[in-house]
Amino acid sequence: MRVDGVGDAGLHRIHSMMADLGLSDEIRFEDTSDGFCVECDPPLVPERENLAWRAPMSLQSPLPQVRINVLKRIPLEAGLGGGSSDAAAALRGIAMIMEARGEPVTPQAMLEAASRTGADVPACLCEGLKVVEGYGERVRPLDCRLPPWSIVLLRCGAGVLTARAYALLDDDRSRVADSSNPADVARDDEAIEGMRHALDSCDFSQFRSLLHNDFTDVVERAYPHIARARRRLEGLGAQATLLCGSGSCVAGFYERTAGASAAVQALAGASGCWxxxxxxxxxxxAV
Structure with a gap:
């Protein structure tokens, strides 16, 4: 993930590759006489702050009387896009219900609602491997067979607010001279094609060499427990590690399931860790 300069309305431009994981929250829809509403288990945020509520509301059209039940499995402030994927699932579900009732939602309306809800929501509407650019609104799917590698996710200690991570990055960059280069885009495109090829051909060595996240250094300096989590995964045999989004979760990659399973067993019950x-x-x- 590369973060470019600040653009309109103080938003950051990004150039990133994103992939879906097998881990997910569970979203259920049921008819109700109470109007449109969202319930979350556990109730981590107020209803109107829940992206699964905000996304359908961003369609700016009358909604069906439906209750969305969200069973959370993905932790908050982890950089895993749990809230954004819930928002995308809520949009898809509401659109399916409205279409069945003769009130179809256009793809453009879906995309606009996703963009109004959050920067990562448009990407979560696109399945599989994808490139995300601009302020998150430009999403390009990639044709790729994803490898059967195992991934161990580890979050220990406090989460990281996305705004805080961007502020740390901005502050760090303000201390050095502008190093922008017109060739950055070309290098990004080359790296993305290299990563797509590595995944498609199950080339773990190339995959490991291309992993990068601009947030890693600044977030690990500000939150030492994240650096410790990464080192812990390495100590448990992870062959590559990566900070997820802006943190606080770290991913450890394993070519073989046995090593990943042993790592998860070793982490079971670790105090303050998920x-x-x-x-x-x-x-x-299935989504």
């Missing part, structure tokens, strides 16, 4: 074993989810997987 961990999960997952893998890449191919396009077309």
């Amino acid at each position: 961990s999960a074993l997952t893998a890449f989810a191919p396009a077309g997987a």
Whole structure:
């Protein structure tokens, strides 16, 4: 993930590659006589702050009397896009219900609602591997067979607010001279094609060499427990590690499931930590 300069309305431009994982929250829809509403288990945020509520409301059209029940499995402030994927699932579900009732929602209306809800929501409407650019509104799917590698997710200690991570990055960059280069875009495109090829051909060595996240250094300096989590995964045999989004979760990649399973077992019950074993989810997987 590369973060460019600040543009309109103080938003940051990004150039990133994103992939779906097998780990997910559970979203259920049921008819109700109470109007449109959202309930979350556990109730981590007020209803009107829940992206699964805000996304359908951003359609700016009358909504069906439906209750959305969200069973959370993905932790907050982890950089895993749990809230954004819930928002995308809520949009898809409401659109399906409205279409069945003769009130179809256009793809453009879906995209606009997603963009109004959050920068990562448009990407979550697109299944499989994708490139995300601009302020998150430009999403390009990539044709790629994702490898069967195992992924261990580890979050220990406090989460990281996205705004805080961007502020740390801006402050760090303000201390050095502008190093922007017109060739950055070309290098990004080359790296993305290299990563797509590595995943498609199961080339773990190339995959590991291309992993990068602009947030890693600044976030690990400000939150030492995240650096410790990364080192812990490395100590448990992870062959590559990556900060997820702006943090606080770290992903450890394993070519073989046995090593990943042993790592998760070793992490079970660790005080103040959450961990999960997952893998890449191919396009077309159940959402």
